[in-house]
Amino acid sequence: MNIKMIQNSLKIGGMDAWLITDYQMTNMPGFKFLKCDPEAHASRRWFYLIPSQGTPVRIVHSVEPNALQHLQGKTVTYFGRMSMIDTLKKLLSPGDAVAMEYSPMNRLPSVSRVDAGTIELIRSFGVDIMSSANLLQQFTSHWNNKALESHRKAASVLRQTVSDVWQLIKNHSDKQPLTEYDVQQFIIKQIESAGCVTGNPPIVAVNDHAADPHYSPSKNNSKPIRQNQLVLIDLWCKTTDADAVYADITWTAWTGPNEPDPLVSSIFNIVRDARNAALDAVRNAFENNIPVTGADLDRVCRNHIADAGYGDFFVHRTGHSLDSDVHGAGANLDSLESEDDRFILPETGFTIEPGIYLPGEFGVRSEINVAILKDRTIEVTAQPVQEILERLRI
Secondary structure (H helix, E strand, O other): OOHHHHHHHHHHOOOOEEEEEEOOOOOHHHHHHOOOOOOOOOOOOEEEEEEOOOOOEEEEEOOOOOOOOOOOOEEEEEOOHHHHHHHHHHHOOOOOEEEEOOOHHHOOOOOOOOOHHHHHHHHOOOOEEEEOHHHHHHHHOOOOHHHHHHHHHHHHHHHHHHHHHHHHHHOOOOOOOOEHHHHHHHHHHHHHHOOEEOOOOOEEEEHHHHHOOOOOOOOOOOOEOOOOOEEEEEEEEEEOOOOOOOEEEEEEEEOOOOOOOHHHHHHHHHHHHHHHHHHHHHHHHHHOOOOOEHHHHHHHHHHHHHHOOOHHHOOOOOEOEEOOOOOOOOOOEOOOOOOOOOEOOOOEEEEEOOEEEEOOOEEEEOEEEEEEOOOOOEEEEOOOOOOOOEEOOO
16 A cells, blocks of 8 residues: 555545544445455454555554554554544544545445444544545556456456357257356356456346346246347456456347347447447547546436437446456446546546346347556457347357
């Protein structure tokens, strides 16, 4: 952790300190930023104060004095509630602007993790609380060269797995079909054999199951994959390297032998064009040095789908940040579920994944990964990306 760099960012942001606190892993963004050990015994509240100048302070309970020992700074212990309050009062001054994992009006729920009572307590000292959202993005979602290479490798593994899945499906007859669950398990094995890991199982969805954006097959609810169906696969992974970055892509296919349903083809084209519109927007912004937020890019994509008449069927954000978590701590492409007004930054990455979901019929999503390189150029990984509806003859 580069304390001087953090302190410089605090000064630039007009903040006097960053106060990170946790109680039994309720503030996961702060917990992960500080690289706390989830296996360590920490049953009491702790605070880590990084001032804009001077030495950081570890504020811990007297029964767990070594709870933050891996972090730089001096240790101050407290032994009860009033002792804790007195300690915080001495370290914070009225009028201080202090960053915390908080978002005004809960606009960014992924960041707003400190409970209301603790916010009230800190405010009672006359402190002005600001959101740490931009700090988290800068220091937890930044991709160094090693992270970028890990992402490229994961993206390559996913892209090869997509090809392998389509071949697997084509090799099975309509009389002995694979199920969604069979394909899901195949994807997991392919990812693991390539030396990568995935968190939750990948999505494999046929027809109306694809209309549920987060459907996941199991042995008990899995449909067979037969002729003349839409198949959607959404898969993600990262390497096992330290601080590796995830890749996450979604493809769709038509199993033939008949021509794809015209509505399916039309919806795919709308989704693809909306995806590409958002990609063009971020390219234009960085080529012309125009600041662009995650919400800006979401609106570009969402407006394209709305103009085609399907706005009510695009029910999730356009994309999410990628870092060591598949849903990272950086700016999301979102003006729907939240208003993510954080700027898209160099040396970060995210997905673009619009979708149209027709309940009871089918859903189409197309997901690509975008890396903003240090020189501000745009790299789309997991090439080639899907531009036409895949045709599988089984």
